Amino acid sequence: MATEAAALHLTDIRLPAREPFDFRASLGFIGSFPAMAGQQGTAQAALTLAVREAGATLGVRLTAAPGASGLDARLAAEQPITAEAVAAVTDRIDFYLGLSDDLAGFYRLARQDEPFARVVERLHGYHQVKFPSPFELLCWAILCQRVPMPVARQMKRALVEAVGNRIDVGGERLWAFPDVDQLARFEEAELVALIGNQRKASYLHRSVRLWAELDEHFLRTGPYQEVRERLLKLPGIGEWSASFLLIRGLGRMERIVLDKEMSRAVQRVYGRPVDEAEFQKLAEHYGAWQGYWGHYLRVGG
Structure with missing residues (x-):
């Protein structure tokens, strides 16, 4: 090399x-x-x-x-x-x-929401950074469940280095996450040996093969509910992981859910705790940009 x-x-x-x-x-x-x-x-x-x-x-x-x-x-x-x-x-x-x-419509709505407008002022011009690919996020969502962050990163690094997508540029060593075909070559036992977790290896082994049958363009643009249902059929992907994939992997901003982290972000910005009904009312103000609203709350709140 x-x-x-x-x-x-x-x-x-x-x-x-x-x-x-x-x-x-x-x-x-x-x-x-x-x-x-x-x-x-x-x-x-x-x-x-x-x-x-x-x-x-x-x-x-x-x-x-x-x-x-x-x-x-x-x-x-x-x-x-x-x-x-x-x-x-x-x-x-x-x-x-x-x-x-296109943030124009999102910013117009934010100007009508005084507490949140201050967040937009701090983040003005920030376009949501997703995971480098939705496939990488699929694997990360499986690896990071119920383990400390350093452990999840170590498992991810083991996968990356086992495949060997390395390139040295200007004295800097860079590693690319494997593509679907590369990870699909590993048998379940090999994945167990690499990451040291039987359950996660089983989820990865099955989900990688199912992902290979999906069309990323459809996942990005197809009917929201149909895409969500397909994600939920992937081993190791539950409600939280599907939402994570939809927003941070596929850029699907149409819907958002209230979890503990989001609840804390809303309270920081709006100065009060909100229940599910009030959260949905706040989110509905942003329509197709509610996922952007939620991401800005987490990042800049």
């Missing part, structure tokens, strides 16, 4: 973003997100990560585009970078960082 930057193939692309867009807010969130600790770099106002798309492992370095609303991306790979890989990475990064998200 090549390790010198000079031996890598490079491609530069421009990724536009809907205004308002503040890349500094994205970097701030990523730097404080424990599930991604150690996977991405946020130094020098740049985001560095590795992605696995179109059968290739690519290093990506993202910086704010000068004089434009968007990002400049440099892609690096050990093999020539195909047009298919460029298109796949472009779509993945755009979706991951919410670059195409």
